[in-house]
Amino acid sequence: MPVWHAAANQWAKDGKVAVLGVTQEQHPERCRLFAQWKGFDWPILHDPINVLESSAVPIVLALDEYGIVRSTRPKPETFEKDFLTKTFDDDAKAKAVRRSPVRPPKFDALKGAATEAKTAAAWREYGDALTLWGGQKKVNDAIAAYTAAAKLDPKNGAASFRLGVCLRKRSETPGREADDFQAAVAAWEAALDIDPNQYIWRRRIQQYGPRLDKPYPFYDWVPEAEADIRKRGETPVPLPVRPGGAEIAKPSKTFEVSAAAAKNPDPDGKVNRDTGAVVAEVVAVPAAVKAGQSVRVHVTFRLTGKPLAHWNNEAEPLRVWVEPPAGVTASERLIEATKPKAATSDEPRTVNFEVQLPKDAAGTVRVPIFALYHVCDDDGGTCRFVRLDATAELKVK
Amino acid sequence: MSKFIHALPAVALLSSVALGQSPQVGDRHPDFTLPTISDGKPVSLSDYRGKKVLLIQFAAW
Numbered sequence: 001m002p003v004w005h006a007a008a009n010q011w012a013k014d015g016k017v018a019v020l021g022v023t024q025e026q027h028p029e030r031c032r033l034f035a036q037w038k039g040f041d042w043p044i045l046h047d048p049i050n051v052l053e054s055s056a057v058p059i060v061l062a063l064d065e066y067g068i069v070r071s072t073r074p075k076p077e078t079f080e081k082d083f084l085t086k087t088f089d090d091d092a093k094a095k096a097v098r099r100s101p102v103r104p105p106k107f108d109a110l111k112g113a114a115t116e117a118k119t120a121a122a123w124r125e126y127g128d129a130l131t132l133w134g135g136q137k138k139v140n141d142a143i144a145a146y147t148a149a150a151k152l153d154p155k156n157g158a159a160s161f162r163l164g165v166c167l168r169k170r171s172e173t174p175g176r177e178a179d180d181f182q183a184a185v186a187a188w189e190a191a192l193d194i195d196p197n198q199y200i201w202r203r204r205i206q207q208y209g210p211r212l213d214k215p216y217p218f219y220d221w222v223p224e225a226e227a228d229i230r231k232r233g234e235t236p237v238p239l240p241v242r243p244g245g246a247e248i249a250k251p252s253k254t255f256e257v258s259a260a261a262a263k264n265p266d267p268d269g270k271v272n273r274d275t276g277a278v279v280a281e282v283v284a285v286p287a288a289v290k291a292g293q294s295v296r297v298h299v300t301f302r303l304t305g306k307p308l309a310h311w312n313n314e315a316e317p318l319r320v321w322v323e324p325p326a327g328v329t330a331s332e333r334l335i336e337a338t339k340p341k342a343a344t345s346d347e348p349r350t351v352n353f354e355v356q357l358p359k360d361a362a363g364t365v366r367v368p369i370f371a372l373y374h375v376c377d378d379d380g381g382t383c384r385f386v387r388l389d390a391t392a393e394l395k396v397k
Numbered sequence: 398m399s400k401f402i403h404a405l406p407a408v409a410l411l412s413s414v415a416l417g418q419s420p421q422v423g424d425r426h427p428d429f430t431l432p433t434i435s436d437g438k439p440v441s442l443s444d445y446r447g448k449k450v451l452l453i454q455f456a457a458w
Binding site: 016021032051052058065066069101103133221 | 423429431441
């Protein structure tokens with residue numbers, strides 16, 4: 001896009017062309033930050049479920065006044081001569097088709113149509129409308145609609161991909177269900193199994209996956225962008241879900257193991273167990289791999305509210321110890337979670353690490369982990385240093 | 398024609414651009430309506446009919 005930006009801005013100002021962006025990302029705020037950083041001042045639309053059915057990005061198309069594609073690979077240096085100064089006729093025979101739900105959507109009519117038709121296409125159409133125009137309050141209905149579509153047509157990769165998008169979306173909200181993130185990964189993998197050439201779908205898995213499978217770091221530019229924007233005297237677009245761990249990890253051609261010395265912080269298991277203040281959600285990406293491959297493990301710790309409690313940030317950070325079984329290698333053994341500057345907080349905390357399975361792995365490989373952390377009751381302020389045990393269950397194809 | 402077909406959004410049945418295929422030179426680009434990332438308001442490609450458009454699909458990664 002930068003190659004187009006300066007020239008496109010000028011052509012747009014001169015009234016020669018309208019620039020319209022479409023971003024295929026899970027989180028629109030990240031694209032807003034990117035656009036702010038790069039100074040994109042043209043409209044950008046959000047297509048998180050890929051209704052445009054593109055198989056990869058970037059795609060740059062030159063469309064004439066009639067919406068007819070005149071170039072699929074325009075070049076900035078010849079764009080003016082080859083496109084802007086030319087006159088075109090409405091010579092396409094096809095009528096305009098539509099690839100997204102109509103706006104405003106009639107949710108009840110779409111649901112009624114899907115219920116009557118009992119087709120994957122109708123349920124997917126309903127799910128699309130809910131996802132694009134229903135907001136967070138419709139995410140459960142969207143998940144149900146895409147689930148129905150995928151069940152009716154197990155070969156409908158788009159339904160599975162879009163189901164994954166909605167599950168991931170719900171996993172980042174207070175209305176999440178326990179296995180939403182893992183279910184999202186499974187849905188994306190099901191979609192990719194159907195069409196392995198769909199790079200929009202593949203990237204969504206790689207975003208959260210192991211370094212060996214990454215084409216590039218996805219969001220490592222975020223701190224630089226925020227710093228540059230602040231230097232300009234502006235306030236960066238806030239990110240409700242900050243990228244971290246897998247989303248900023250650099251690709252690697254070999255499985256890398258941390259050289260840092262690590263010692264089990266509770267070898268004899270003497271630290272008292274947490275009695276319910278925190279739960280751990282363990283997610284493997286990919287959800288299933290072949291023997292010998294690597295997996296990115298995401299462990300998220302959430303305060304349950306039973307009892308109401310908060311993190312004590314004045315104490316040492318939450319630490320996770322990884323205890324891989326024989327033959328299994330972990331990228332790190334001891335991992336610290338980042339913590340905010342405030343003395344107390346109640347946000348979810350996530351750590352990532354990677355595991356490489358042995359070449360003879362089969363069935364399910366179980367990697368025990370435990371976390372140590374300081375948590376305090378809201379009522380009375382009693383603080384405890386406690387341990388929570390969990391297991392990463394890694395499925396072998 | 399059953400009533401559910403009437404209730405479905407207008408998906409034209411006659412097109413040289415099959416669903417799932419990228420538009421090629423000479424194709425009329427399928428119309429779409431999506432929310433803007435800035436305020437969520439709907440914008441359609443067909444809003445730009447009568448203007449030349451540089452359509453850029455991208456991601457921030």
